[in-house]
Amino acid sequence: xxxxxxxxxxxxxxxxxxxxxxxxxxxxxxxxxxxxxxxxxxxxxxxxxxxxxxxxxxxxxxxxxxxxxxxxxxxxxxxxxxxxxxxxxxxxxxxxxxxxxxxxxxxxxxxxxxxxxxxxxxxxxxxxxxxxxxxxxxxxxxxxxxxxxxxxxxxxxxxxxxxxxxxxxxxxxxxxxxxxxxxxxxxxxxx
Numbered sequence: 001x002x003x004x005x006x007x008x009x010x011x012x013x014x015x016x017x018x019x020x021x022x023x024x025x026x027x028x029x030x031x032x033x034x035x036x037x038x039x040x041x042x043x044x045x046x047x048x049x050x051x052x053x054x055x056x057x058x059x060x061x062x063x064x065x066x067x068x069x070x071x072x073x074x075x076x077x078x079x080x081x082x083x084x085x086x087x088x089x090x091x092x093x094x095x096x097x098x099x100x101x102x103x104x105x106x107x108x109x110x111x112x113x114x115x116x117x118x119x120x121x122x123x124x125x126x127x128x129x130x131x132x133x134x135x136x137x138x139x140x141x142x143x144x145x146x147x148x149x150x151x152x153x154x155x156x157x158x159x160x161x162x163x164x165x166x167x168x169x170x171x172x173x174x175x176x177x178x179x180x181x182x183x184x185x186x187x188x189x190x191x
Contacts, residue, residue, distance in 0.1 A: 016100065023102035026141040027127065031068050036061040044069050046115060048080040062086055067135060071128040072099075076120035082130065084112045089132035096120065097127040097140040104129075104139035148172060164190070 012018055039045055039060035049058035058080050060071035066088030071080060084092060094107040094116075110116055110130075120126045129140045151163040164172055175184040 020099045023097075023099050023141065026102050026143070027070075027097055027099075027129075029143055030138060030140055031070060031129070031131075032063050033061070033070075035065075036063050036068075036070070039069070039071075044083055044086045045071050045080045046083050048078060048117065050078055066132060068129065068131045068137070070130075073120055073126045073128060076123040076126055079117055079119045080128065081115050081117045082128070083115055084110055084130075085114070087112050087130050087132050089134040091133045092130045093133045093137070094118070095129040095131075095140050097129055099125060099127055102141045104141055106139070109133055 039062055042049065044062050045058055045060045049060075050056045056075045056078060058071050058073050058078055060069060060080075062069040066086060069082070069086060071082070073080065090112060092110050092112050094110060096105045096107060097103075098105075105121070107118070118128055120128075127140070131137045149165050151165075153161045153163070155161055162174065164174075173189045174187045176187050177184045
């Protein structure tokens with residue numbers, strides 16, 4: 001009703017659908033949407049996409065080189081199967097993006113081999129985002145990364161706990177040295 005200014009359009013300006021468009025824009029600003037093509041031949045979402053022309057139909061687009069793939073699920077009752085090999089790189093990060101509030105939830109990191117079925121968190125509409133993990137893209141919809149904070153807590157008996165907080169899904173490396181003039185050695189990496 002707001003797009004074509006149909007009767008009653010002023011009452012729809014603050015509707016859930018109209019407000020969710022700002023979240024769609026936030027999502028698209030964080031991914032190379034301009035270089036994506038539709039997955040009309042179902043090479044990326046291979047099954048569980050519903051019936052074309054029906055309200056419950058998964059639409060998907062993929063960046064031409066495989067950097068990212070984004071699928072919109074109009075209903076959480078759909079469980080699409082995704083060809084993970086359609087993402088470039090050896091592994092892919094997967095996210096659920098909530099178009100109602102703009103929040104992204106990390107699903108996990110998957111090798112880009114074979115297929116994977118994705119079950120939405122609930123029966124609402126969702127956006128499934130898969131990214132080449134080597135690109136270190138921020139969570140969908142997040143344009144500014146939060147600075148990482150390192151906290152060190154003594155546990156006693158010469159033990160301590162390191163806690164790193166920052167942007168969810170962002171990889172971090174922990175390095176150490178016994179001499180600030182020497183090369184730092186990697187200890188571990190984590191997400």
